[in-house]
Amino acid sequence: MRLGGRLAAAIEVLSDVEARRRPVADALKDWGLAHRFAGSGDRAAIGNIVYDALRKKRSYGFRMGDEGAAALGFAAVLDGLGMETAELAAALDGDRFAPAMPGDDQVGRFGGADLSEAPDAVRADVPDWIAARLEASLGDGWVEEAAALSTRPPLDLRVNTLKADRDKVVKALAPFDATASDLAPEGIRIAAIEGAGRHPNVQVEAGFQKGWFEVQDEGSQLAALLSGAAPGEQVLDLCAGAGGKSLALAAMMENTGQIHAADSDRHRLAPIHERLARAGSRNVQVHDPREDMAGLIGSMDLTLVDAPCTGSGTWRRRPDAKWRLSENALAKRIEEQDAVLDRAARFVRPGGRLAYVTCSLIADENAARIAAFLERHAGEGFAVADTGARWAAMLPEAIERCRVRDLAGGSVITMTPKLTGTDGFFFALLERAG
Known part of the structure; x- marks a missing residue:
């Protein structure tokens, strides 16, 4: 043509x-x-x-x-x-x-x-009704931050350290000009396409078929790292979806301990089985949505909630979603986020952690949900950890590459395309007193 x-x-x-x-x-x-x-x-x-x-x-x-x-x-x-x-x-x-x-x-x-x-909303390329919410979330530079969501995205990959190392995968993907990611230690990036170009179909590559790497945005990789999942721990990935973070956690935990992967939608969960087999992840137990998980209550070292959200942080990849998003849809997501946080809290043992992640840049879905959770669960020992300090310790050369917000004696972070070079992600970590 x-x-x-x-x-x-x-x-x-x-x-x-x-x-x-x-x-x-x-x-x-x-x-x-x-x-x-x-x-x-x-x-x-x-x-x-x-x-x-x-x-x-x-x-x-x-x-x-x-x-x-x-x-x-x-x-x-x-x-x-x-x-x-x-x-x-x-x-x-x-x-x-x-x-x-x-x-x-x-x-x-x-x-x-x-x-x-x-007008600001036009320069930001967003609907009028969402502009005030983004300004409240991102501050004075919100227009430039939102406009960065209108650029073409890169293709990000995560090296599966159970089977390969980054140098090996970068070499295998050299024909596509793959390079090591700026921030994620196991990340690889293929730059955003230009003109009429297209990203390579990396899933047909031998390295992918052998389980050397997975497609995963660098921000999602960093969120998994911030959770602090360690070898030997008991972990629940409560909104596992297709399993991207479960796979990342399995590699972090060196195939030891136990990861329980669950999701309310069996269709979203279905691809996880093939992905686990290809990656060689042996410490992940997949739970059917109808399964009774009462036996896990109060026993998890880490419960990860990758919450359902508006997906505003992924508008580079799914730009049509921002024009379909409505205030009613946002309200529904907020209800779902509160419900899944309440459910997640039951599984966290004394001394354990609850990680809350969204791919949204709207504060109503992020810091506001953590604040509301703390009000509902006052007296249960949950406190906001200093995620900003965790980021600084993990990436001392990139301390200014995320937005840190103080919250309830701790801090939460937001990653953005403009500042972090990733999709938009929010991350909060709650620690439960022992």
């Missing part, structure tokens, strides 16, 4: 996403199934245009004077591919599948618009 056909397809997908308010991944998949002539390179290029348009929907709309699918598609090509208007017009000329070029007034506006004159 030529650029015109790819752009027309991207506009079609964007129109579908807007009209049906459906996940962009589903819309792209359906388009591919209906247009089997399109090769993998075509599908990747179309996906780039669609995702770029959704990441910067408001700033592109401001610059084009139009938030329609066609305007956003053209903006994404001009910006994402770094093309000049005349260059794009020449590329589309004579292509019968290409959409009509916007008028000179619109493309001129796109090139000359001054985003500094736009």
Whole structure:
């Protein structure tokens, strides 16, 4: 497919996403199934245009004077591919599948618009209703922090130290320009794609099949490390999902002790079995959602809650989610977070720890949930640990690379794309008196 056909397809997908308010991944998949002539390179290029348009929907709309699918598609090509208007017009000329070029007034506006004159929510590329919440969470620099969620993300991997070391995996992935991560000691990064490029499918690589590495954002890796899981401990991963953090904890614990992986949704949990086998993780016991776990109450050294959340910290990877998010959905997530924290508390032994993690940058889901938990569980011996000090001890060269907030005598941290170079993550650690 030529650029015109790819752009027309991207506009079609964007129109579908807007009209049906459906996940962009589903819309792209359906388009591919209906247009089997399109090769993998075509599908990747179309996906780039669609995702770029959704990441910067408001700033592109401001610059084009139009938030329609066609305007956003053209903006994404001009910006994402770094093309000049005349260059794009020449590329589309004579292509019968290409959409009509916007008028000179619109493309001129796109090139000359001054985003500094736009409202904060537009410059941040977020819905109006969420702007105040992000400002409360991130402070004076919230616009720049939120705008960083509109950039293309890197591909992050975690070396499985049960089977390999980082040098070995970096060497195996050398054709993809893989490098050691800045912060996570077992992390590897493949830089964000540029132009019409695409990330490699690392899951077909021999190293992945052998269990040498897993795909995991560097922020998620750091959250697992901050939990302090140690060899021989009893650990409960209460919202294990597909098992990413359980796998990281198993390697940290050197396949000793016991990790209990549980999730309320068996569909989310299903992939964990294959992943554990490939990684050689032998100290993980997977619990069916219907299973009675009463025998674990009061016996865990560490209970990890990777809580259900809005996912605002992952908007680089799932930009359509920010336009579907509603205040009702946020309220529902807050209820779920309180409920899972209350459940988790029952499993923590005296002297044990409760780690709370979200991939959200909204304070209502983060520090506010910890404060509310402490009120509900007053007298049960829970106290907020000094996570900022833990970060400084773990990464003394990167003390300023996360946001530290004092809370109830301890501290909690937030990682962001702009500051940490990761997805957005919140981490709090509660210690229970012995």
